[in-house]
Amino acid sequence: MEAINRERIQHYIDQFTNKPVYVHLETTNGAYASHFNTNAYNVGAYIRNAQLTYKQGKIVQHDDGSYRVGLKHDIGWIYAEGLSDYEFNEHGQLLMAGHDDRGRLMVALEISEEPFSY
Amino acid sequence: MNFSEHNHVIIIYPHPDDESFGAAGTISKFREAGVPVTYLCGTLGEMGRNMGTPFFANRETLPEIRKKELQDACQVLDMNLEMLGYRDKTIEFEPREALAERFKQYIEDLGATLVITFYPGYAVHPDHNAMGAAAFEAVKQMPENERPTLWGTAFSNDHREKLGDPNVVIDLIDSFDKKLEAIKSHRSQAEGMLSQLLAQSESDDEYEAALERFRYEAFYEVDIDQVDLKNQT
Ligand SMILES: [Zn+2]
Numbered sequence: 001m002e003a004i005n006r007e008r009i010q011h012y013i014d015q016f017t018n019k020p021v022y023v024h025l026e027t028t029n030g031a032y033a034s035h036f037n038t039n040a041y042n043v044g045a046y047i048r049n050a051q052l053t054y055k056q057g058k059i060v061q062h063d064d065g066s067y068r069v070g071l072k073h074d075i076g077w078i079y080a081e082g083l084s085d086y087e088f089n090e091h092g093q094l095l096m097a098g099h100d101d102r103g104r105l106m107v108a109l110e111i112s113e114e115p116f117s118y
Numbered sequence: 119m120n121f122s123e124h125n126h127v128i129i130i131y132p133h134p135d136d137e138s139f140g141a142a143g144t145i146s147k148f149r150e151a152g153v154p155v156t157y158l159c160g161t162l163g164e165m166g167r168n169m170g171t172p173f174f175a176n177r178e179t180l181p182e183i184r185k186k187e188l189q190d191a192c193q194v195l196d197m198n199l200e201m202l203g204y205r206d207k208t209i210e211f212e213p214r215e216a217l218a219e220r221f222k223q224y225i226e227d228l229g230a231t232l233v234i235t236f237y238p239g240y241a242v243h244p245d246h247n248a249m250g251a252a253a254f255e256a257v258k259q260m261p262e263n264e265r266p267t268l269w270g271t272a273f274s275n276d277h278r279e280k281l282g283d284p285n286v287v288i289d290l291i292d293s294f295d296k297k298l299e300a301i302k303s304h305r306s307q308a309e310g311m312l313s314q315l316l317a318q319s320e321s322d323d324e325y326e327a328a329l330e331r332f333r334y335e336a337f338y339e340v341d342i343d344q345v346d347l348k349n350q351t
Pocket residue numbers: 132133136243246
């Protein structure tokens with residue numbers, strides 16, 4: 001992955017607009033958060049291979065340099081914040097993620113025309 | 119402890135690396151004694167968070183990377199590997215009876231005389247607890263005279279308070295190489311952790327720093343009839 005380039009991501013988001021796509025959306029602070037810090041609280045959620053067609057999508061830069069992405073579909077929204085890195089892989093999938101300073105994934109939003117494997 | 123008295127040892131954990139952090143030294147002692155060991159690995163750790171600095175993985179490439187690391191570790195430890203194909207973070211949502219039935223089949227087919235798994239309720243990660251609960255269940259369902267010995271790995275913050283001291287403790291002082299090599303096979307998981315250990319240690323040698331942390335492998339030998347599995351998710 002490499003640092004997000006806003007224009008490039010907007011271009012990819014536009015490419016997937018009005019097409020049936022599969023979405024992976026995830027956020028996590030790890031399975032051991034409350035094991036290592038009793039004041040912490042484990043939170044996490046993921047949806048893998050949600051099927052939808054969005055009709056508009058946009059990436060916006062946050063003050064701290066990270067990015068938010070919103071995808072509007074007929075009956076609702078897909079939203080992610082804290083995205084900082086991306087890769088458009090050889091399967092034509094747009095992978096976006098945010099990581100902490102030790103390279104640990106905190107949030108991910110991925111879009112693909114084919115279902116994600118595993 | 120006489121390692122050669124067993125016929126076959128089955129390790130039942132959910133993630134690639136659980137076997138190396140939890141039992142690699144014990145596994146290599148069984149292998150040195152000529153006892154076959156089979157690892158039933160539940161998932162590929164697909165939802166792991168470590169992507170590296172600089173990145174060596176992303177959410178989509180991580181499973182294949184961890185699968186390769188798992189195969190490498192099993193080669194280091196000279197044990198058989200069965201990948202069960204469940205998905206990381208979902209073991210507790212699978213019907214426990216179905217998991218238990220599958221484990222029981224392996225235990226019977228391989229003629230296992232020892233099963234090593236996580237102690238349900240004391241293993242922190244939901245996958246650990248669920249995998250352990252199903253393994254305990256599998257042993258419980260067997261006729262008493264055919265049951266393998268059962269060892270549970272526990273590491274929750276309250277495990278000593280609730281379970282007392284572990285009754286099986288294996289000292290790896292004279293055989294730590296294999297354990298460290300196995301851990302290092304899981305590069306995506308171990309790299310950051312080992313450098314942190316080194317930073318916290320008085321020693322500036324990786325082997326010494328890792329030995330301080332991982333010298334002993336501890337297990338609770340469990341009488342399955344004394345464990346109440348109902349409360350375990
Ligand atoms: Zn684990």
